[in-house]
Amino acid sequence: MRAAENSxxxxxxxxxxxxxxxxxLDRSGVTPERIERWKGRQEEERxxxxxxxxxxxxxxxxxxxxxPVILKKHWPLFEPCFGKWRPMDVYxx
Numbered sequence: 001m002r003a004a005e006n007s008x009x010x011x012x013x014x015x016x017x018x019x020x021x022x023x024x025l026d027r028s029g030v031t032p033e034r035i036e037r038w039k040g041r042q043e044e045e046r047x048x049x050x051x052x053x054x055x056x057x058x059x060x061x062x063x064x065x066x067x068p069v070i071l072k073k074h075w076p077l078f079e080p081c082f083g084k085w086r087p088m089d090v091y092x093x
Contacts, residue, residue, distance in 0.1 A: 009059045029073030038062050068092045
């Protein structure tokens with residue numbers, strides 16, 4: 001399950017970076033408070049794991065329920081791949 005979730009994170013990041021630019025996270029639809037929470041998780045992991053590198057993509061520190069927020073806001077970019085929003089929303093729930 002983790003592999004599927006991370007593949008979705010990768011896909012979201014790639015599509016939005018390509019269409020919105022490198023600063024896509026600022027326009028993701030997620031509140032700044034949520035993004036700060038992700039950054040906190042990333043920092044916590046950095047402190048715990050000093051001997052090896054950590055995942056630098058901030059989206060990997062998001063809660064799964066943050067992903068539908070991002071997808072829904074930018075659904076026209078994802079619709080060619082996933083189809084209509086409603087079935088995808090049901091799958092994500």
